[in-house]
Amino acid sequence: MPSELSLVVHLLVVITIYGILSIALNLIMGVTGLFNIGHAAFYGIGAYTSALLAKAGVPWFFAMLAGVFLAGFIAFVIGIPTLRLVGDYLAVVTMGLGEIARAVFKNWISLTRGPMGLPGIPHASLLGFKFDTAEKFLLLSVISLLLVYIIAERLLHSPFGRVLKGIREDETAVQALGKNTYRFKMWALIIGSGMAGLAGSLFAHYITFIDPSSFVMWLTFFIFLIIMLGGPGNNLGAIVATVVFVSLREGLRFISLPEWLNPAALQQLLFGVLLIITTIFMPRGFIPERKVTYRRHQGHAEN
Amino acid sequence: MLRIEELTKDFGGLRAVNRCSFEMPEGMIFGLIGPNGSGKTTVFNLITGFLPPTTGRVFFKDQEITSLPSYVIAQRGIARTFQLVRVFHRMTVMENLLMAPKHQAGENLLLGMLRVPRVRRQEQEAIERAMELLAVMGLEDLADEYCGNLSFAEQKMVEMTRALMTDPDLILLDEPASGINPSLVNQILDYIRKLRDEQGKTFLVVEHDMRVIMNLCDRIAVLNYGEKIAEGTPDEVSNAPEVIDAYLGV
Numbered sequence: 001m002p003s004e005l006s007l008v009v010h011l012l013v014v015i016t017i018y019g020i021l022s023i024a025l026n027l028i029m030g031v032t033g034l035f036n037i038g039h040a041a042f043y044g045i046g047a048y049t050s051a052l053l054a055k056a057g058v059p060w061f062f063a064m065l066a067g068v069f070l071a072g073f074i075a076f077v078i079g080i081p082t083l084r085l086v087g088d089y090l091a092v093v094t095m096g097l098g099e100i101a102r103a104v105f106k107n108w109i110s111l112t113r114g115p116m117g118l119p120g121i122p123h124a125s126l127l128g129f130k131f132d133t134a135e136k137f138l139l140l141s142v143i144s145l146l147l148v149y150i151i152a153e154r155l156l157h158s159p160f161g162r163v164l165k166g167i168r169e170d171e172t173a174v175q176a177l178g179k180n181t182y183r184f185k186m187w188a189l190i191i192g193s194g195m196a197g198l199a200g201s202l203f204a205h206y207i208t209f210i211d212p213s214s215f216v217m218w219l220t221f222f223i224f225l226i227i228m229l230g231g232p233g234n235n236l237g238a239i240v241a242t243v244v245f246v247s248l249r250e251g252l253r254f255i256s257l258p259e260w261l262n263p264a265a266l267q268q269l270l271f272g273v274l275l276i277i278t279t280i281f282m283p284r285g286f287i288p289e290r291k292v293t294y295r296r297h298q299g300h301a302e303n
Numbered sequence: 304m305l306r307i308e309e310l311t312k313d314f315g316g317l318r319a320v321n322r323c324s325f326e327m328p329e330g331m332i333f334g335l336i337g338p339n340g341s342g343k344t345t346v347f348n349l350i351t352g353f354l355p356p357t358t359g360r361v362f363f364k365d366q367e368i369t370s371l372p373s374y375v376i377a378q379r380g381i382a383r384t385f386q387l388v389r390v391f392h393r394m395t396v397m398e399n400l401l402m403a404p405k406h407q408a409g410e411n412l413l414l415g416m417l418r419v420p421r422v423r424r425q426e427q428e429a430i431e432r433a434m435e436l437l438a439v440m441g442l443e444d445l446a447d448e449y450c451g452n453l454s455f456a457e458q459k460m461v462e463m464t465r466a467l468m469t470d471p472d473l474i475l476l477d478e479p480a481s482g483i484n485p486s487l488v489n490q491i492l493d494y495i496r497k498l499r500d501e502q503g504k505t506f507l508v509v510e511h512d513m514r515v516i517m518n519l520c521d522r523i524a525v526l527n528y529g530e531k532i533a534e535g536t537p538d539e540v541s542n543a544p545e546v547i548d549a550y551l552g553v
Contacts, residue, residue: 154418
């Protein structure tokens with residue numbers, strides 16, 4: 001049946017978009033250890049920027065780039081005061097940003113149409129090819145996810161990524177080794193937020209309608225859950241956990257529940273319980289961070 | 304090599320370090336001793352930029368480094384260890400060491416991601432240097448072990464090896480012998496002397512174990528309540544009446 005097939009395609013598109021969000025937050029939180037609660041805001045900034053520019057006639061690719069850069073730039077502005085401080089200031093400020101962004105999407109009605117949302121966002125197109133069906137769009141979003149995954153992996157396994165892991169483990173010790181940790185944290189936050197902006201643009205031009213309800217803090221917590229369960233610091237774990245949880249979330253909609261059971265409440269309850277169980281029994285997640293070994297490069301075969 | 308002038312540090316109403324001055328030439332092993340809470344670790348933090356002094360100045364290689372950011376001071380050639388060891392737990396011993404070399408091309412975002420030949424060459428050199436140092440320390444079998452799985456003594460050794468990997472001119476050691484068994488301590492002391500004799504490295508050592516400090520140091524300063532009460536050779540210091548007073552509390 002075609003309708004079932006299109007459901008699967010839709011699910012896969014959502015998974016790729018959430019996969020990008022997960023890899024992005026993994027870089028910021030799982031690898032670098034920065035507690036960023038405003039991830040959904042950067043996703044929203046990317047979505048609205050890209051959607052508004054495209055509606056004004058800018059080609060999708062450039063509208064998307066603008067969304068990515070604006071998300072990255074706002075991350076930079078947020079980072080200036082917070083990343084110099086130690087502790088949880090970033091968490092507080094990004095939580096504030098999340099709420100401010102939502103308030104702006106909702107109340108700047110002349111620009112965003114507020115709660116009524118933005119309809120009629122043009123489909124994504126590249127070099128004259130229009131991604132105007134779910135199947136075609138899946139191609140675009142899979143390529144995007146792959147690109148983001150490759151960038152995140154190259155970064156993680158470079159000396160740059162090693163410093164990011166060190167900052168998560170003990171920032172003071174990294175400074176004692178002569179590294180300007182502020183610069184490293186700033187790049188992690190900018191790159192991760194830019195990737196969230198890309199996910200936002202993909203979402204906007206896939207659904208072709210956005211409203212503020214898509215960019216709420218619950219989304220950040222959902223992605224946070226995915227990273228914790230997938231294995232903080234492991235990009236493959238982030239993708240696997242995205243597949244599991246997005247499927248679970250979408251799947252729950254099709255299970256007929258007794259009337260007294262609210263599906264949204266059941267979903268949140270289920271995820272909460274899962275988070276507690278994994279934290280206790282699998283604190284490193286489904287696929288723990290990969291251990292980097294060197295001896296085999298040295299030719300010390302262990303026999 | 305290192306000169307501190309009239310260094311003072313107040314924490315609120317408490318004066319942790321009071322007009323402390325001393326100077327150490329290149330190639331010296333200088334000891335800093337004193338009862339608990341006498342301000343030894345605070346002096347370390349003032350020198351390495353982890354705390355700004357209230358007044359006073361710090362000079363390194365005849366250049367003022369007072370209040371520079373700690374990472375800049377580290378880049379100038381001062382390495383340190385911490386009293387309570389700071390190693391990266393969820394990273395292997397080798398990763399800990401590879402983070403240390405200064406000016407790594409791969410720490411540039413683009414060069415690192417593209418793994419240009421210069422990055423790979425530097426990485427290979429760092430691995431070889433790390434294996435050499437690990438062999439000297441007797442830790443080569445632990446290269447691929449997570450630091451969090453090591454004993455306290457092993458973590459201390461890794462931390463000291465990591466400090467050496469930065470190729471420093473001056474090394475500040477905060478209680479290098481505490482928690483390490485005596486035969487290993489002797490091995491470490493021999494190695495410190497060897498680094499001084501063969502490579503001209505300079506050391507500033509805080510230590511509680513008197514046997515270690517008297518045995519190792521060329522010169523010693525004694526702190527009490529943040530003030531320097533004596534300075535001299537181990538013999539001079541151990542016979543100074545002020546020092547005996549401070550330690551015995553008479």
